[in-house]
Amino acid sequence: MSRTYLNLKGGFAVKHGYRSLLTKQSIVMVLFSVSCIAAGDQARAADYSFGDGTGKNEACIACHGNQTKVISQNYIDPKKFGHTTHAKFGCTTCHDTITSDHPAVKPGARTTSCGDCHGDTVSQYSASIHAKNAPCSGCHNPHRVNSSREIAATEMNKQCAACHSNIKITASHAKWLPQTELHLGAIACVTCHSKAENYVISIYIAKRESTGPDTKPTLLTYEELLKYSNGDNLQYLIDKNRDNYISLDELRKFNRDPSNKNIYLKAMMTPVKPTHSFQTFDNRWDCTFCHGSGPEIMQTSFLSFPEQNGTFRQVAIEKGASMDALRAIPNFYLMGSTRNGVLNGIGLLIIAGGMVMPVGHGFLRFLTRKNRK
């Protein structure tokens, strides 16, 4: 089998008889030619001020933010990178061995590491069994990381699913966890598999799909939601009075609106601050860790709207009444914790009604016992 690969811009062809040769050698050649093109098309890197103030990222992004100029591994999405905290520090803070000869001269190995800034996280992570199997970059791409508040719980779970197959996860949880699919669909993995202590209910706008279980909800993207808001700020889809605050009434109205019949509010339990000690903590085997936590812990909920850059933005939902917020979302219910005080009162009254005969009648019966001798 013989194929010819032609690099149009480089103007030379590589011919190989074997696929194995193709993969190794041609990639080297392509890499080489790409760097030649970059060097030829762009002004030399020396023209840019690496490492001194503003504009330093732009110099890098000029090539690395353009898919036609660098290979895919070296491509940085400018929008996503620009949003990260890392961007504020500048490319050369981490890529410290870059010289002004770049790209003609390849940078040597970096002397920096994630632990330089994230020391606590790295030491916490190193102690977990995950550290053996995945470096930081196994889950986090430093050029597009977002804070945990900015990513949807479904995105968090996708990180885990990159190694842990959904089928195996469902099977292993099903050994002990009742309603496995329901649980896995409504909880971010790190809610249990991290030392996080506090939780919030995050609500997303998801597609209503008639097929398949709810374990992998599909959230609507920014572009898809724009159609519903007619180009307006997505938040106003629900926050009708535009006060940056979602009332229960607004939630209910959104649910009842017939034009929203193909979308629904998907509530998930997410940790406020996930930690990197990924393991199963003993208290998580105990259902009452969540179900017995009482309504008090469930008071905070947010609606997460997708942003143009792929992140999510949280808008607060009426506080102190997350139970009622969930009541406005008909498909989320956390037994034991989302119970309603008024309903409990009514239930107690009904049961007390059942005691009227034994107590009231029984008392009169006792007083009049002589009449029945």
Add this chain to the structure above:
Amino acid sequence: MSSKMVYLQPIAVRIWHWLNALGIVTLCISGAQIRFPEYVTILGSYRSAIMLHNTAGIVVALSFSIWFFYYKIVANTLDDIYIPKGSDLTTGLFRQVVFYFFSYFFGAPNPHHATPENKFNPLQKSAYLAIMFVLMPFVSLTGILLMNMGPMREIVMLVGGLTLLDTIHFLTACSLCAFIFTHVYLATLGSTPMAYIKPMWTGWEKVENHHDAENSLVDRSQAEHSH
């Protein structure tokens, strides 16, 4: 006072009754732990409470179905025994209420005489009608949906969502719990506290001959009505 023994409760009914009783009490206790796990821990872990609740729920729902099938199809006495007749509604209910809340305290006998064809007094008929045809179906159906949220999601959303289902389940369950207290107490109102409870175990009830009861206030009023 002469009396005779009447075979009131066939074996199938008795098995069903006690299975149901055990099931409903188990459901009330495990249900209490599921709803109030920080206060009720009688069954150990939350998980075991859920498992027990699900199992007891299936048993009660199945026994309800068998009960319905037996009475309606096999014995075909469901309508006669459970649906109040015209006279039950016009005078019977009132007569029974007067007995329970008034004449009972003065020593009058129960105006209703249980026979295999007419086991329940008018008040019982109405109460059981509500329980067996409203509460039990509601609590069972909502329970089945809650237990199978995954596969039955579409139906759940169609009937108004998980929270509404849970509300109906909780309130009907509370009503059944209230019924149990009333039921057990009323069962002790026979000539002796065990007079009504024993037949549910053995099948045979000691029934006083009708003539002995004729002196009662209520029976006289009934006689006046019939004239």
